[in-house]
Amino acid sequence: MSSQNSFNSRSTLTVDGQSYIYYKLDAVAGLKGATVSTLPFSLRVLLENLLRNEDGGFVKKADVEAMATWNVKATLDKEIAFRTARVLLQDFTGVPCVVDLAAMRDAIAKLGGDPAKINPLQPVDLVIDHSVQVDEYGVDAAELINTKLEYERNGERYQFLRWGQNALRNFRVVPPGTGICHQVNLEYLGQVAFVGEENGQKAVYCDSLVGTDSHTTMINGLGVLGWGVGGIEAEAAMLGQPVSMLIPEVIGFKLTGKLPLGATATDLVLTCTEMLRKKKVVGKFVEYYGPGLSSLSLADRATIANMAPEYGATMGFFPVDAETLKYLRLSGRSEHQVKLVEEYTKAQGLFRTDATPDPVFTDTLELDLSTVVPSLAGPKRPQDRIALTQMKANYAESYKAERERLAQAASKAGAAAGATKLPGSPAAAMVSEGAPVDLTPSSVDCAHRGENFQLKDGAVVIAAITSCTNTSNPSVMLAAGLLAQKAVAKGLKTKPWVKTSLAPGSKVVREYFEKAGVQPALNTLGFQIVGYGCTTCIGNSGPLPETISKAIDDGKLTVAAVLSGNRNFEGRVNPQTRFNYLASPPLVVAYALAGRVDIDLDTEPLGIGSNGPVFLRDIWPSPKEVEDVVLASVKREQFEKEYGDVFGGDAEWKAIAAPTGNRYAWDDKSTYVKHPPYFEGMSKTAPGVKPIAKARVLGMFGDSITTDHISPAGSIAEKSPAGVWLKSLGVEKKDFNSYGARRGNHEVMMRGTFANIRLKNDLTPGMEGWWTRTAPGDEPTSFYEASMAYQAAGTPLVIIAGKEYGTGSSRDWAAKGTALLGVRAVIAESFERIHRSNLVGMGVIPLEFVNGETRQSLGLTGFEEITIEGMSDTMAPRATLTVKAGDKTFQVRSRIDTPEEMNYYRHGGILHYVLRQLA
Structure with a gap:
């Protein structure tokens, strides 16, 4: 809390007879040039944070003044220190955070410090939601079987988290089988007005x-400021470090009108994602305003806010208003908390009404909600929206492009194989340039669950209602249930080759599905509940049935997944689905009935029912039907019941033996949790900026390399470096689990870095996967093996890439794995926000080409020896450096953006910096 109070802003707010200290925004409204009353709401929340945390160190009086008089139209760089009220973890990224805290306790002991000093200083909640996998489906026992398998696979991890729960202060764990972290955050953890303590008195401030x-x-839909960071930044925030950031540009997104008949919140969010990607909002705040806000439910707002990473923004913010209060009451928050939110936000000028003047934004765009049409996105990126009416044509176009791509890859690989044997290269015949590609769909005779059929190109083999984007929204979830009821009534069935799954984001969904009476129809169509967690959206779709999987491989079929998720990048959903489409939950059910994506749902029937052909329009629920069932089925007591003992867990969780002691007893034989090497040989003083000379290129990539490409994610391929290593330790393929589940083991994760089955490396043209070369014409080798050889020789490494390097999930291992492979610098045309900061946090310098130059325009082969000139302890943020690559010289800009980041880099990374401060 503030120790300086230069603006005399400390005041008292009394609600229901309870007094709270708070810091008035009005106190700086009288400054010369003040813009407080016209700032976007999201920047007013940042201003409150600075005002409250003014300490003369991280936050100076001048920082508060700059924010209070900020001109959002000016393109100025101003660094601020933002202290969050709390930290939220999920288990994939949360386990490595706790691993690092345990390793820091060991390291501080070696430096002569007290291990008990290493604790979260801010409240931390970890929700176990990323581990459950869809192994069983389409049967009533699916949830029970998947839960049992989850505990069997993850026993070591869960035991470790139980240790953390007991050994670490300020750390709570929401056990498995509760829901998705963002939905739990929205429905229970989020306070909007956060209650803390200052000098023994209660204080209220912006959550x-x-x-x-x-x-x-997703929590931005509730008027709470928050965004994703890598585990590295989260650990620093836990340990009391502020988030260093530049005051962002704020793009105002004006909404008018109302959604039309047939359009869902999913269609709206896919439209917003497409528009905002084109607007180029990477690194910016998006704030929604306008009369259309009042027609959107809180769940609709959360759906839009949840997709901010897909449209590239830091966050998508909705101010607090009457709808916020209504949702807080519905979701079981206490009446006192709701009153506190209302009175605090009104006192601070943070409460929006229809009469509120529009804030001033850096730039704006506008959408009339009445123009939104039913849509999907795909087949490989969430921003590629397709109107439902164009889906068949889009599939045909994508199918043709995919066949041509595969033919060209086979041709290149065949040509290269003339000189060198290529491991894993396609065995297809070479295709001459410009030759026509055969587009005749392939098919394979197949049998599954007692039915015989032909599996063809374009088949939907996965239909999954999954992810926080949609399962938090009763309107689209109940629409799926109503559509299922109508489909069953007309005698429709799901196609036998479709792997169906329903994975709600919280147990409240089960409650309102039961009250609405829609679960029996969903069960009839194979959409039994498979568990409560991210499942398919995070890559935990589980294996396809063996007969289906074999048919796909035998026929080299191009098959699809349709999921109500937010991510559909290559290789993410399932290794065998080359096409993945995002869709609303009711459309997921519709495509399960159709069984294929090469269909026009306007003019072709979903199937033949008991009385003839049935079209989508025949079973699509009306907005009135959906509204009525939502009002009748979603009740406050459901939230109160399900969140009554949210940290308790089931009998299996309670039965886990939790280790004790303030330092973790590492098990050398564990393949899940290992002591990481980050702090080995660490000194008490910072090593400073080290030169990069005579480096080599580990990999050279094109545009839109995602963290799914870089970071280990999804299933572990048997022939991959990680799979080979696990087998060498006696781990059977069936027990590999996923990369996410093994994030606490750096040996697995290093081998899995740059091991995505769809990764394309310019050093190995015509190949996909974990292959690179160390010299032209050399035998391809894995990234891991090449790295080990380079590191043994003391050779530093760099990565070269195109635009938007590191888009996608905020994966700490995309940066950790890169660093552990010996990469010292990444040179790209542009970076995604989170991955850029994560690289800095791991001591890897991100560098951007300047003057429109690219790896192609410079003629880089990737086999040059590279030296980077200008690196020193006196280097400023965003410095211009010179790169010598063989006989070529060019300039790059350092994307170490702030003085605080420069400090982290001098220490070798953010955790080293924090540890030295504590020691």
Whole structure:
């Protein structure tokens, strides 16, 4: 809390006879040039944070003045220190955070410090939601079987988290089988007005957080400031470090009108994502305003806010208003808390009404909600929206492009194989340039669950209602249930080759599904509840049935997944689905009935029912039907019941033996949790900026390399470096689990870095996967093996890439794995926000090409020896450096953006910096 109070802003707010200290924004409204009353709401929340945390160190009086007089139209760089009220973790990224805290306790002991000093200083909640996998489906026992398998696979991890729960202060764990972290955050953890303590008195301030998942932004729908960061930044925030950031540009997104008949919140969010991607909002705040806000439910707002990473913004913010209060009451918050939110936000000028003047924004764009049409997105990126009416044509176009791509890859690989044997290269015949590609769909005879059929190109093999984006929204969830009821009534069935799954984001969904009476129809169509967690959206779709999987491989079929998720990047959903489409929950059910994506749902029937052909329009629920069932089925007592003992867990969780002691007893034989090497040989003083000379290129990539490409995610391929290593330790393929589940083991994660099955490296043209070369014409080798050889020789490494390097999830391992492979610098045309900061946090310098130059325009081969000139302890943020690559010389800009980041880099990374401060 503030120790300086230069603006005399400390005041008292009394609600229901209870007094709270707060810091009045009005106190700086009288400054010369003050813009407080016209600032976007999101920047007013940042201003409150600075005002309250003014300490003369991280936050100076001048910082508060700059924010209070900020001109949002000016393109100025101003660094501020933002302290969050709390931190949110999910278990994939949360386990490595706790691993690092345990390792820091060991390291501080070696430096002569007290291990008990290493604790979260801010409240931390970890929700176990990323581990459950869809192994069983389409049967009533699916949830029970998947839960049992989850505990069997993750026993070591859960035991470790139980240790953390007991050994660490300010650390709570929401056990498995409760829901998705963002939905739990929205429905229970989020306070809007956060209650803390100052000098023994209660204090109220704006709730805020950072989370180790990019979809932390869902909470922005509730008027809470928060966004995703890497586990590295989250650990620093936990340990009391402020988030260093530049005051962002704020793009105002004006909404008018109302959604039309047939359009859902999913269609709206796919439209917003497409528009905002085109607007180029990376690194910016988006704030929604306008009369259309009043027609959107809180769940609709949360759906839009949740997709901020897909449209590239830091967050998508909705101010607090009457709808916020209504949702807080519905979701079981106490009446006192609701009153506190209302009175605090009104006192601070943070409460929006229809009469509120529009804030001033850096730039704006506008959407008339009445123009939104039913849509999907895909087949490989969430921003590629497709109107439902164009879906068949889009599939045909994508299918043709995919066949041509595969043919060209086979041709290149065949040509290269003339000189060198390529491991894993396609065995297809070479295709001459410009030759026509055969587009005849392939098919394979197949049988599954007692039915015989032909599996064809374009088949939907996965239909999943999954992810926080949609399962937090009763209107689209109940629409799926109503559509299922109508489909069953007309005699429709799900196609036998479709793997169906329903994974709600919280147990409240089960409650209102039961009250609405829609679960029996969903069960009839194979959409039994498979568990409560991210499942398919995070890559935990589980294996396809063996007969389906074999048919796909035998026929080299191009098959699809349709999911109500937010991510559909290559290789993410399932290794065998080349096409992945995002869709609303009712459309997921519709495509399960159709069984294929090469269909026009306007003019072709979903199937033949008991009385003839049935079209989508015949079973699509009306907005009135959906509204009526939502009002009748979603009740406050459901939230109160399900969140009554949210930290308790089931019998299996309670039965886990939790280790004790303030330092963790590492098990050398564990393949899940290992002591990481980050602090080995660490000194008490910072090593400073080290030169990069005579470096080599580990990999050279094109545009839109995602953290899914870089960071280990999803299933572990048997022939991959990680799979080979696990087998060498006696771990059977069936027990590999996923990369996410093994994030606490750096040996697995290093081998899995740059091991995505769809990764394309310019050093190995015509190949996909974990392959690179160390010299032209050399035998391809894995990134891991090449790295080990380079590191043994003392050779530093760099990565070269195109635009938007590191888009996607906020994965700490995309940076950790890169650093552990010996990469010292990444040179790219542009970076995604979170991955850029994570690289800095791990001591890897991000560098951007300047003057429009690219790896192609410079003629880089990737086999040059590279030296970077200008690196020293006196280097300023965003410095211009010179790169010598063989006989070529060019300039790059350092993307170490702030003095605080420069400090972290001098220490070798953010955790080293924090540890030295504490020691």
